[in-house]
Amino acid sequence: MEQIEKKNIKELYTAEVIAARIRELGAQIYQDYGDRELVLVGVLKGSFLFIADLARAIPSTEVRIEFLGLASYGDETKSSGVVQITADLTKPVEGKHVLVVEDIVDTGLTMDYLMDNLRTRHPASVKLCALLHKPSRQKKHVPIDYLGFTIPDLFVVGYGLDFAQRYRNLPFIGVLE
Ligand code: PRP
Numbered sequence: 001m002e003q004i005e006k007k008n009i010k011e012l013y014t015a016e017v018i019a020a021r022i023r024e025l026g027a028q029i030y031q032d033y034g035d036r037e038l039v040l041v042g043v044l045k046g047s048f049l050f051i052a053d054l055a056r057a058i059p060s061t062e063v064r065i066e067f068l069g070l071a072s073y074g075d076e077t078k079s080s081g082v083v084q085i086t087a088d089l090t091k092p093v094e095g096k097h098v099l100v101v102e103d104i105v106d107t108g109l110t111m112d113y114l115m116d117n118l119r120t121r122h123p124a125s126v127k128l129c130a131l132l133h134k135p136s137r138q139k140k141h142v143p144i145d146y147l148g149f150t151i152p153d154l155f156v157v158g159y160g161l162d163f164a165q166r167y168r169n170l171p172f173i174g175v176l177e
Contacts, residue, residue, distance in 0.1 A: 009157060009167070009174035013149060018131075018159060018173065019053065021148050025129065026057025029099065029146060037062045039098045039123075043114065044069045044087065045168065046103035049160045050131045054101055066090060072110055081109035081139070085117070098123040099146075103160045104132040108140035115142060132156065132173070 013021075029038075038060065042051035044067055055063055069087030073080045098118060105111050111128060118126045129146035136153040157163050158170030167176075 008177050009170070010177055011172050011174050012151070012154070012156060013159075013173040015159075015171040018148075022050070022053045022057050022131075025146050025148060026054055026059070029054075029129070030058050030060055033058075033060065033097060033099075035060050035062050036097060037064065039064045039066055039093055039096045040101050041066045041068055041089065041093075041098055041118075042101045043067075043103075043110075046160045046162070047101050047131075048168075050103055051101040054129065064096075066093075068114070070110060070114065081107070081113065083110055083113040093118065093121050093123045093126075096123050098126040100126065100128045102128065102130045104134065104156070105130045105142060105144060106134045106137050108138050108142045111142040112140040131159075132161075 040051055040055055040063060042048065055065060066089045067087065068085065068089060071084045071086045073082040100114060100118070102111060115126060115128060127145040128142065130144045131148040133144055133147055133150050134153060135150060154175045156173055157167035157176050158173045160168050161173065162168045163176055
């Protein structure tokens with residue numbers, strides 16, 4: 001059963017390709033922020049692997065880690081734009097440089113909500129780092145300051161991304177066929 005299901009996932013980005021891109025993103029982020037305090041905000045659950053690897057690719061002593069849980073009302077595959085914060089930051093971000101770390105920007109509705117929400121907390125700056133962007137389904141334009149890969153309109157799983165809560169633990173990003 002498991003074997004058959006694994007065969008239906010076609011590798012899109014290998015673990016090595018992902019790691020190499022994240023090293024580049026980390027270097028770029030370090031170039032921009034240097035050793036200024038930077039709060040990485042991982043959006044659960046999808047970003048748990050990405051933030052773990054990205055944080056290690058930023059050679060700064062001033063990185064802080066926070067997580068934020070979001071639930072979007074809608075079915076499993078469609079985001080409705082109505083977003084609820086299910087777990088909030090543990091500390092205020094007023095006056096801080098914040099970098100949101102997200103696995104995928106699809107319609108853009110989730111990040112449109114979150115970036116606006118974070119701005120109301122008066123951070124010194126708030127930017128977005130997304131591993132994947134699927135522009136074909138965009139409903140809201142959300143500027144992505146650091147982007148891993150632009151992907152076509154495919155259902156991707158792995159490296160944090162799920163289908164019905166499964167496949168998040170795959171070390172690569174694949175297409176569910
Ligand atoms: C996914 C992903 C983004 C959002 C993107 O989260 O992690 O947060 O959907 O979609 P959008 O651009 O169309 O709004 P999901 O709701 O699947 O939760 P998860 O992170 O727990 O998998």
